[in-house]
Amino acid sequence: MTAPILILSIVLIVLSVILTLSVLLHKGRGGGMSDLFGGGMSTSFGGASAAERRLDKLTVVLSLLWVAVVVALLVLYRWFP
Known part of the structure; x- marks a missing residue:
C-alpha cells in the first residue's frame, strides 16, 4: 500500500464519520425514521433557520x-494495485 492510498483511506474514514454526524444532526421533516426518535414532535414556523441552511451547505x-x-482512491488503486 502506497502512502497516498493510506492517507486518502484515513481521510475517507474521517470524512465518513463527520458526514454521518452531519446527516444525523438534521431536523426531521416529518414521517419516516425521524419520527421514531421524536423528530416528529417539533414543528418549525417560518422555514429553515440560518443554522439549518448552514448545516445543509x-x-x-x-x-x-x-x-x-x-x-x-479508485484511480490510485487502478494505477497502483
Missing part, C-alpha cells in the same frame, strides 16, 4: 469531498 460540501476522495 456543510453536508453538501462534505458529501462532494467524500465522493472526490472515493474517486481518487
Whole structure:
C-alpha cells in the first residue's frame, strides 16, 4: 500500500464519520425514521433557520469531498494495485 492510498483511506474514514454526524444532526421533516426518535414532535414556523441552511451547505460540501476522495482512491488503486 502506497502512502497516498493510506492517507486518502484515513481521510475517507474521517470524512465518513463527520458526514454521518452531519446527516444525523438534521431536523426531521416529518414521517419516516425521524419520527421514531421524536423528530416528529417539533414543528418549525417560518422555514429553515440560518443554522439549518448552514448545516445543509456543510453536508453538501462534505458529501462532494467524500465522493472526490472515493474517486481518487479508485484511480490510485487502478494505477497502483
